[in-house]
Amino acid sequence: METYAVGPELHALPSALPIPDSGLQPVNAYLLRGEQPMLVDAGMPVDRDAFEEALWSLVDPADLRWIAITHDDRDHTGSLTRILDHAPGAKIVTNGISLTRLSEEFEIPRGRVVTVNSGSRISIGDRKVSFHRPPTFDSPGTLAVFDHEAGTLFSSDSFGTVLPETVQHVGDADAKEFFEGFDVLNRAIAPWTALVDAEKFLRTVHAVSSLSPARVLSAHGPTVEGRMVTSLMEAMARIPFLPAWLPGADVDLEAALDAHGARAAPDCPGTRLSRR
């Protein structure tokens, strides 16, 4: 795993996941060093050895103090328990729902967890970080993490993309491909965006935009900084106006129903919701 510096005391631990017919989904964790080093997310299970080797090349296990788990999905928790074992001074900071869901798979000592909600703030040494619900997400406990010192928004799954090749910085990607991938990923993780009240959704975009992030670091995208942050927010504001995105399937249910004459007419009693 080839780590790279994103900013002062800030490093990416990058990997990627092939998405059939769409390209590569970046899968990044981040390490914020400083007085009390904080890891944001913990890699994929398939990457465990390489991830941990890369992590411990950047920080001494004895120095790691915080592991922010933005949500419980496997691509954010692959090395979590091994890191806890290796770094006895580190505490998890996550949402209570994420903690419950993590507990389905892992035994996590309650004394090593600090739970937070959207709006919570904590101090990690000389830095203040706050937690925020990002506009798109695929797990109910999802929180973005905002470092007030550097203006970095760690946006979890939100604001990610799918690209033909992974790049470190958005400026290294073709802008059209970046935003096409953005539309795919943000709907793939949140197909419910096609159902939401756009005005209410926009409030969530404004909430993170009003933090005035200097850079946005998605778990699934390259570094976005400067004026491109505005373009990113504008792209997110368009998401609820797009139809839901679905992946390809080997079996087309609708075609199969048509072929067998089994599709119910709209007014067929079998298609009505029963009311009691």
Ligand SMILES: [Fe+2]
């Ligand atoms: Fe996720």
Ligand SMILES: [Fe+2]
């Ligand atoms: Fe993810």
